[in-house]
Amino acid sequence: MSITIAGAGVAGLAAALSLHAAGRDDITVYEADPAVDQHGFGLNILPNAVRELAELGLLDSLLRHAVETRELAMYNPYGDLVWREDRGVWAGYRWPQISVARSHLLRVLAAEVRNRLGDQAVVTGARLTDLRREPGRTYAVFTGADGTSRAVETDVLIGADGIRSAVRAALYPGEGPPSGNGTVMYRGTAWGEGFLTGSSMAVLGDDRRRLVLYPIDTDETTGRKLINWVAAVPAEEAGEESRAVVLRRFGDWRPPGVDLARLVGQTPEVYTSPMIDRDPLPQWTFGTVTLAGDAAHAMYPAGSNGATQAIIDARVLAWHLATHPGAGDALRAYADERRPRMTRLQADNRTLGPERAITLAHQRAPRGFTDVREIFGPEELADISRGYAAAGQFDREWVDSRPSLTVGGGRRSTAVRETSFITAVIRGRECNRPDAYLRDNHAVLLSTPRSCAMADEALAAGGTIGSVIVRGRFGDVALTEAVAAGVSQVVCLAAGSDTRVWRLGLRATTRYFEIDLPGHLEAKEKLLEPVAGRLACRRVPLDADLRHGAWPHLLRAAGHASHEPTVWIIEGLLPYLPTEDVAGLLATVREMSAPGSVLLIDAPHGDFYRDPANEAFLAFMTARGSAFQLGFDDFGGFLGEQGWRAEAYTLRDLASGACDWLPTPPQRLCPPHDHHWVARAHPA
Ligand SMILES: Cc1cc2nc3c(=O)[nH]c(=O)nc-3n(C[C@H](O)[C@H](O)[C@H](O)COP(=O)(O)OP(=O)(O)OC[C@H]3O[C@@H](n4cnc5c(N)ncnc54)[C@H](O)[C@@H]3O)c2cc1C
Secondary structure, three states, X not given: OOEEEEOOOHHHHHHHHHHHHOOOOOEEEEOOOOOOOOOOOEEEEOHHHHHHHHHOOOHHHHHOOEEEOOEEEXXXXXXXXXXEEEOHHHHOOOOOOEEEEHHHHHHHHHHHHHHHHOHHHEEOOOEEEEEEEEOOEEEEEEEOOOOOEEEEEEOEEEEOOOOOOHHHHHHOOOOOOOEEEEEEEEEEEEEEOOOOOOOEEEEEEOOOOEEEEEEEEEOOOOOOEEEEEEEEEEHHHOOOOHHXXXXXXXXXXXXXXXOHHHHHHXXXXXXXXXXXXXXXXXXXXXXXXXXXXXXXXXXXXXXXXXXXXXXXXXXXXXXXXXXXXXXXXXXXHHHHHHHHHHHHHHHHHHOOHHHHHHHHHHHHOOOOXXXXXHOOOOOHHHHHHHHHHHHOOOOHHHHHHOOOOOOOXXXXXXXXXXXXXXXXXXXXXXXXXXOOOOOOXXXXXXXXXXXXXXXXXXXXXXXXXHHHHHHHHHHHHHHHHHHHOXXXXXXXXOOOOOOHHXXXXXXXXXXXXXXXXXXXXXXXXXXXXXXXXXXXXEEEEEEOOOOOOOXXXXXXXXXXXXXXXXXXXXXXXXXXXXXXXXXXXXXXXXXXXXXXXXXXXXXXXXXHHHOHHHHHHHHHHHHOOOOOOOOEOOHHHHXXXXXXXXXXXXXXXXXXXXXXXXXXXXHHHOOOOOOEEEEEEEEO
């Protein structure tokens, strides 16, 4: 299916990446401008969209030039505090709120589109100028700066071409230009000193003017901040001399900790634009043509929702396209889900969303106040904030708990991920033996009929039991010992069907982080519901892809303390990864490991691949799409190269009693063809 996207802005590029992540690759983004990242003001991305960027693996690149917003503080012109609230991880979200230059955000998005889809996936200097729709086909006409045009035939067209969208104009020919609210905005960025917490967003206002300030980057050498500012005035107060207007209208305002005259004076360029939005539309999708981002729902810039919601559009759109058999149905379902909510948010933003608090403060106390409680009821301000967060679906409860928009993730929350639980079936069966070497009675609950059938198939193909059982017991003993010695945080990477947090009776003070692909942990939780009450310590499940860079950030945000020792469990993961991914993963784990940390890890021996006895099993794993690819002849040596001091044993070593702290496993679990390593390692 060919997908054409008009506009390489936030919505268009995020859509390309989301569609690619959802399995599409015939995607081309056409951008009217000669480059994608030309305009660079500040944007705030709320945690609901940051979660999506993290799931796309973009968070680390973004954070290289961005600021994690710590608080939102609103004032009257005299600098009296009307309302403040923590933001992002400081408000308990699992993801941060990010203040970033639009140009940096677009650079990161465009680089990843080119990286993942190829250079040809982004075509610049190509403006959509016409659109022809025929049953089942769409022709989008793009015109270059030299006036030459070409018609692109496409199965799906996404109009992500911003507030002055040509796609929207073709669908709604009589609509005309966007409407304004009679306000003119002056915007700029300049390097200066941090104010308030150093990562605060400050909004000051009366009933008609607004002054917004927040840092979007940090100079790591000097600690200075790149401060984004927006000053909005009624049109009748605007004028040609932008800096003079700003200083005349805001010169006596008191933004806390900010020397406004200096900041404005040092701003290299000040841009002027009217504050405009669009009326909500009755329909976004027409056959296989749809709208996203500002093209669909441009709103006044209050509440940090424009780019935020453009990213959510992109993710929802990709999810529907991947999960509906027909493109038309998918695009209709996308619009059905998104349009009503955006219609409400557009209306909210016409009363300036959360900034309504400032307008009310001015109306009630135009000369200021000594205590804000004199002019607002006890819950009034909190209600404004909560109501707006709920309207934009960025309230913490929803953001942190909603199913993932990653295709195959938690959105199919009822579809149990049986395939992850083959090893649980093996552990459950061992548990039922009178001579069990590993007693994982919780694994029995994970043994659904489908996963039992799959386990039978794998075993019939020659799958091995010993490595699964022995590494399980090895991990149990080593983990219990480390926790008894005082380690109070455990991180289980690719936690899949791991049940230790439920069954090992760890101390109440232990924090047990489980990380796996979106949907896996949720599926496990559902099956383990009957024993949910038995959790003795704190379990923190995190949805993340270990191949992308976001997981350490998520882990830290969820409370992992890198300065304290950690027990890391990486079990059953390595066979599926290329060596460079494993080296990268171990380097990250090493960086996050304080002295006293322990790594429990296993991997196939190189002989596993050389032994003809394993040929059928390896072919079986390849055929079911989970090919084994990695093995080590000297696992201890490999771990040593990655900065770990390891004791590594093959199953054969263990069967001969080589490990003095582990009960010797029986011969039945160490057959000659099960060439496998288990290791315990400490930071070297
Ligand atoms: C002052 C101000 C502050 C803001 N602050 C925030 C904030 O804090 N947080 C937030 O989330 N949002 C904020 N926004 C809104 C945010 O900038 C937009 O909502 C967001 O950029 C929308 O993304 P988009 O991709 O839909 O459109 P855009 O980012 O506008 O991208 C559209 C792209 O399409 C291209 N294009 C246009 N016409 C054509 C065509 N015919 N053919 C091909 N390409 C075309 C454009 O060149 C552009 O690259 C703010 C907006 C303003 C004005």
